Amino acid sequence: MIDRAALLGAIGRLAAAMEREAPALNEIDGALGDGDLGITMTRGMQAVQQGMAEMPADLGQALLRCAQAFTKTSGSSYGTLFATGLMAVAKAVKGRESFEASEVSGLIAAARDAMQARGKAELGGKTVLDSLDAMAKATAGLSDPAEVACAAREAAREAVEAFRERPATVGRARIFAEKSRTMRDPGMLAMTRIVEAVTGEA
Amino acid sequence: MKKILNTPADYVDEMLDGLVAAYPEFYRLHGDSHRVVARAQAGRAGKVGIVSGGGSGHLPIFTGYVGTGLLDACAIGDVFASPSSEQMADAIRAADQGAGVLRLYGNYGGDVMNFDMAGDLVEFDDIRCTTVLLADDVASAAPEEREKRRGVAGMVYAFKIAGAAAEAGQDLDAVTRVAQKAADAVRSVGAALSSCTVPQAGRPTFDIAEDEMEMGMGIHGEPGVWRNKLRPADAIAGEMMDRLLADMPVGQGDRVSVLVNSLGATPPEELYILYRVVKARLEGAGASIVMPLVGRYATSMEMAGVSFTLLKLDEELEGLLRAPCDCAFWRVG
Numbered sequence: 001m002i003d004r005a006a007l008l009g010a011i012g013r014l015a016a017a018m019e020r021e022a023p024a025l026n027e028i029d030g031a032l033g034d035g036d037l038g039i040t041m042t043r044g045m046q047a048v049q050q051g052m053a054e055m056p057a058d059l060g061q062a063l064l065r066c067a068q069a070f071t072k073t074s075g076s077s078y079g080t081l082f083a084t085g086l087m088a089v090a091k092a093v094k095g096r097e098s099f100e101a102s103e104v105s106g107l108i109a110a111a112r113d114a115m116q117a118r119g120k121a122e123l124g125g126k127t128v129l130d131s132l133d134a135m136a137k138a139t140a141g142l143s144d145p146a147e148v149a150c151a152a153r154e155a156a157r158e159a160v161e162a163f164r165e166r167p168a169t170v171g172r173a174r175i176f177a178e179k180s181r182t183m184r185d186p187g188m189l190a191m192t193r194i195v196e197a198v199t200g201e202a
Numbered sequence: 203m204k205k206i207l208n209t210p211a212d213y214v215d216e217m218l219d220g221l222v223a224a225y226p227e228f229y230r231l232h233g234d235s236h237r238v239v240a241r242a243q244a245g246r247a248g249k250v251g252i253v254s255g256g257g258s259g260h261l262p263i264f265t266g267y268v269g270t271g272l273l274d275a276c277a278i279g280d281v282f283a284s285p286s287s288e289q290m291a292d293a294i295r296a297a298d299q300g301a302g303v304l305r306l307y308g309n310y311g312g313d314v315m316n317f318d319m320a321g322d323l324v325e326f327d328d329i330r331c332t333t334v335l336l337a338d339d340v341a342s343a344a345p346e347e348r349e350k351r352r353g354v355a356g357m358v359y360a361f362k363i364a365g366a367a368a369e370a371g372q373d374l375d376a377v378t379r380v381a382q383k384a385a386d387a388v389r390s391v392g393a394a395l396s397s398c399t400v401p402q403a404g405r406p407t408f409d410i411a412e413d414e415m416e417m418g419m420g421i422h423g424e425p426g427v428w429r430n431k432l433r434p435a436d437a438i439a440g441e442m443m444d445r446l447l448a449d450m451p452v453g454q455g456d457r458v459s460v461l462v463n464s465l466g467a468t469p470p471e472e473l474y475i476l477y478r479v480v481k482a483r484l485e486g487a488g489a490s491i492v493m494p495l496v497g498r499y500a501t502s503m504e505m506a507g508v509s510f511t512l513l514k515l516d517e518e519l520e521g522l523l524r525a526p527c528d529c530a531f532w533r534v535g
């Protein structure tokens with residue numbers, strides 16, 4: 001079961017992980033983009049963490065606040081997409097104080113769809129959408145919390161490698177399409193780090 | 203990095219403080235984010251609002267064009283980085299005078315995403331928004347993929363034309379239509395001679411040899427069409443005109459405006475050397491030039507280089523182009 005206490009735990013782990021991973025994420029992002037991915041995630045999570053004490057028990061309201069922390073602190077595409085995904089999940093669990101692990105797959109899919117609409121990108125384009133798609137599929141039908149966590153983590157890790165050899169198709173990385181072959185996508189890698197931290201294995 | 207600054211983190215905030223301090227008759231900071239600039243005196247009630255926004259590092263774009271007959275408000279991000287959607291929403295709120303707001307800006311993924319999200323945020327304030335994107339850089343995608351092109355100096359013309367229509371009391375749909383018409387009639391191409399340095403990155407965005415130039419380079423250092431030895435001014439101007447006219451032919455009796463723009467470090471002297479060729483080519487094709495602009499209108503900080511922007515006019519666009527406007531960087535009438 002995921003409730004306010006579980007959310008606060010995940011926020012603490014994710015904020016710490018993003019701070020730790022920021023230099024590595026900035027560096028890999030800098031090869032193709034503007035090199036601010038680590039800064040975006042760190043700043044956003046710091047803002048989320050500052051609101052932890054007043055985090056409501058209603059998970060919809062709580063996740064909306066998390067999303068707003070990103071829309072306030074970041075103008076980077078990844079920050080806005082992350083906020084968009086959080087808002088989609090917030091909408092889906094609005095008015096509830098907990099949800100089950102069996103619902104995670106559907107919530108990830110909701111985030112994926114909202115982010116796809118916002119980013120006007122296709123699946124298969126070597127973006128964070130492909131990580132979410134893999135995670136949604138891998139967790140479908142599972143209800144044991146540990147199994148869900150493990151499946152999501154593995155799916156995110158495998159997606160990064162599965163798309164490694166493909167050229168980038170969207171954003172700034174698109175103009176370096178050839179160079180991007182053989183490189184891991186920064187946004188997909190960040191999602192792997194995010195899910196590792198959230199599931200407590202960072 | 204050789205720049206006049208205090209700390210990279212304060213670069214944009216201190217720049218905006220100074221800009222507003224220098225021209226309090228034109229600009230004020232709006233809201234508490236420190237990243238929204240609005241007109242010192244808001245437009246009159248019932249006027250359509252026009253907002254723009256994007257990364258810093260391009261003055262006078264975007265902030266500089268807040269003024270009468272131009273923009274109402276602007277959201278400014280870090281250097282070459284999109285403002286946040288909250289800041290854009292604040293700019294929309296500052297621009298709104300009850301008649302809706304046109305979002306008029308360059309076609310960059312992050313800006314598009316954030317302005318779309320900002321539109322969702324101001325729905326709660328009952329502000330109706332429309333969007334027109336500038337995608338004028340002919341070197342950034344082929345004609346059949348025009349919607350993927352980047353927006354560059356063509357924004358200056360779009361701000362002017364939409365701003366004049368709004369000032370004249372046209373409604374949101376009319377202002378949006380004429381802004382789209384201007385966006386469709388404008389083409390740009392750039393050439394870079396040297397790089398620029400984003401303060402927080404601390405090193406040049408790209409490397410280019412002392413004796414090289416790059417044709418078609420974007421204003422953030424996006425790769426261009428070719429890179430080779432620096433050519434004489436007339437050859438550079440000739441090729442840039444070839445590229446513009448191949449994309450948007452100009453013929454006998456056409457009326458056009460043209461902007462010969464420095465990307466930052468290139469001095470006005472060199473712009474005038476280039477303008478000779480621009481004028482000869484346009485008039486050679488039988489076109490008349492209306493209100494040519496030569497100077498720094500859209501820059502990439504200390505980048506050396508130039509861009510040409512061509513706007514094809516009809517009676518409506520010409521009337522709006524000639525209408526009065528006033529900001530710290532540009533006055534007409």
